[in-house]
Amino acid sequence: MRQDAWRHKFMTESPDISNQVRVRFAPSPTGYLHVGNVRTALFNWLFARHHNGTFILRIEDTDAERSAAKYERQLLDDLEWLGLDWDEGVGRDGSCGPYRQSDRYAVYQQYARRLLDEDKAFRCFCSEEELEKVRREQLARKETPRYSGKCRNLAPAEVEARIRSGAPFTLRLRVRPGTVGFSDLVFGRIEIEAAQISDPVLLRSDKSPTYNFCCVVDDLMMKISHVIRGDGHLSNTHRQILIYEALGARAPQFAHLSTILGPDGQKLSKRHGATSVEEFRRQGYLPEALVNYLALLGWSPPAEGQEILSAEEIIRLFDLERVQKNPAIFDNAKLDWMNRTYINKTPGRALVDRARGFFIGAGLIPDSPDPAIDDWLARVIDLVKTHVDHLDQLPGEADIVYGFESDPPQIGAEALEILQEPEAQAVAREFARLVEEKGNLSPETYRELAAQVKEATGRKGRNLFHPIRAALTGRGSGPELEKLIPLYEEGSRLNLPRKVMSCRERLRAVLGSL
């Protein structure tokens, strides 16, 4: 997508905005952190870091019904896990607090009072039922549902009387005539007729503030320079700009991000599989892979051909100008590829801590730390990690080094087929005999013994190595034997909850069951 000329103009002609950039991520703690929201958080963070600005975390918990403390905790935890650190906000210091909307009610009341005093807002005595009824009628007549403006111009005496009688009322913004517009940093100039907007409710009848009002007041007080958020808010923006105007304030810059969709082109939801950070974490995705993938969803680096980028590189390259308007479809296959790439370039040593939980959960290593086991595990991980998309698949792959489940041992069909052949079995038995003599195996002795078997049986190449592999591992394929063998031998000497058999034990078990 080519960017609009004015955008280019704006981005290049604007003076250095460094140090003035203040952005915020403002989630509501009403559920688990969704990848769509993570991307919003990520883009805010990248923009802040790129411009040496400030990244603020604000919690929008004005929906008392649905907000919960456990979601807020999870939220902070998820952001930290992803490495999206914030400079001001909940859980941090900051001069523009409090950063939880439920702690800011007094502020909203003040601003509301001001708007009322200046006649920029008015009291509306219509009941919810009444309004709902009108809306339904309008919809039935295929008309645009809109507030009638019934209470817009009530006589002051009338208003006084109703207040005295204790009638409940909401506070609505008096929307002015004319057009409202703004230049979105992603979408460009968007203008509409103000008349399309019904006088928005600022304060509910219970005096609690509404989202649009809080949002404006907070962004104003927190000196937000750029509002980067989901494109669902595109139509809220005009409403909010009207509120900024009424408050006599200058609105910040806006940048709206397109939605992330599922493979079927519908909004990403539960039925598309994992959608929350929590789930990705549990499946063993690496945060750096998730961050890298999400950054590429709707944004692209200026240079082609390099997609594996560290957070530092992305920060350096990030630019709102290169953000796509189209909604992007979340592609699990590509995320898996990216995660695999990160897993493979991370040494086993560094993976141990992150994978430990999965191995403990599978009953493969003890719960208590043991350096010898860690060391061995690191090598097991290095050996099998080329096969996995995410860390939770590691224990399954590590099965290759653990003991056979049952007696008789579980031998794969492929291995069984190989060993059924008399000559192949002879190779395996000769190899086993030599191992019995030697006691245990090392990569060197393995090579020696293989050479001896070759001489004794006259078999070579795959006819030699296949039977040995089958007898040793019970499978027809797998990692290199030279690397596997020391792990068998060393594993058998470790104190593991599930036994690892030595080479000799494995050969006995397999050949004994034939």
Added chain:
RNA sequence: GUCCCCAUCGUCUAGACGGCCUAGGACACCGCGCUUUCAAUGCGGCAACACGGGUUCGAAUCCCGUUGGGGACGCCA
């Protein structure tokens, strides 16, 4: 119904000023090589400018329309 937004391979995308685009890269898929096997890896292949009109010597790129998709129209956020 009214308003707003979007539209390049199956997916993510490159594409500023219209010519360098017989449209490039990545994922996925297919084939080949390497390897005692599998995986990894290397190389190669398949595959797109939604449609219709303009403007222009020339359009993926500019304009209009059509179609398709998304969003908003709350005392939700």
